[in-house]
Amino acid sequence: MFPLRFDVAGTSVEVPVRTLLNAGYAGRSQDDVAAHVAELAELGVPAPTRTPCLYPVAPYLAMQTGEVPAQHGRTSGEAEWALVIAGPREEDVLLTVACDHTDRALEVHGVAWSKQAGPDVLGSRAWRLVDVADRIDSLTLSAHVGGRRLQHGSLGELLTPAYWLDELRGLGLAEEGTVLLSGTIPMDAEVDQFADPWRVELADPATGDVLTCEYTVRQLPEPIA
Template sequence: MFPLRFDVGGESVEVRVSTVLNGGYAGRSQQDVAAHVAELAELGVPAPSRTPCLYPVAPYLAMQTDEVPAQHGRTSGEAEWALVVAGPGERDVLLTAACDHTDRDLEVHGVAWSKQAGPDVLGREAWRLVDVADRIDDLTLTAWAGGDRIQRGTLAELLTPHHWLDELRARDLLHPGTVLLSGTIPMAGEVDQFADSWRVELADPATGDTITCDYRVRRMPEPVA
């Protein structure tokens, strides 16, 4: 199991990660999701058999890091929120900012494979879900690729954390050590997603509080083969 540490209102909370799941095609409007699936199919990305999707990935891919190594120039992030189950109680479910770094070349061969090729980068701060649950739809997600804003939206665009908690409970996955990423919001097509850095911000307009995760993308040496 792989530990993550979060600052939760000044308290340090350590979570030993045992299960990581990535939500996909997780827009609140499944009609819009269907249109997005059709657009991706035209680009060669295989359509899922159902939506929303849930992709298990290796636990070591959940990271708090300042640098992501990339094997080529066509990898990029996605602005997401993450649920982190830190303990058995309702107050132990944490919410933080996250960025799902994905191999876009591999994605056309299989979305599940592409999720295994890059890390899920999480913020170092978190909120208790119960403390923001009454205004969850007002929270905002923003992402910058190489300094240019590429994503901006609210959590109202995505399936709710409580939807995913119910899904985890039904699948007997709601246990300490589980991390779930939400799926993402639309990207601005005019911004180059294949940038040398990514930054995601989860913000609460009611309090002005923000949680961020940001990292550099470092190209690995070419293989010798």
């Protein structure tokens, strides 16, 4: 078990991560998702057999860190929200900001492999899902890399936390220690996603509150072999 710690309205909540899941192809419009799958197929990324997808990855990849080591220069993040189940009650389900750092060179060989090759970086603050559930679609996600905005959109573009909680219940995974990342929103093709550093924000326009996670990418030395 790998504990994460969140500041939730001034209270520290510790969650030992037992199950870590990355959602993929999780846009609210599955017609748009199908078009995106076709675009990726042209780049050599294998098409999924169904959408949306869930990719189980090692629990130790859920991190709260300011640095991400990478083996080469073709890795990049994705702005996402994360569900964190911190206990058995409805009010124990947390929502926070996350960045799924993915190996793009490995992605063409298998999306699940590419997710396993990098961490899921989560913010240090979280909201209780019940406190924002009535306005979930108005929350916004954005990512900045190398000082430029790479992504910006609303949670209305993605399948909802409620949708994924139902999926987790059906899989028997709606239990303490489960963390699920949402999948991401479109990237601006004019911005270099392989730049550095990364900053992702999950904002609530109704209150002005913003959850953040940020980190730098450190390229590892060449192998000695």
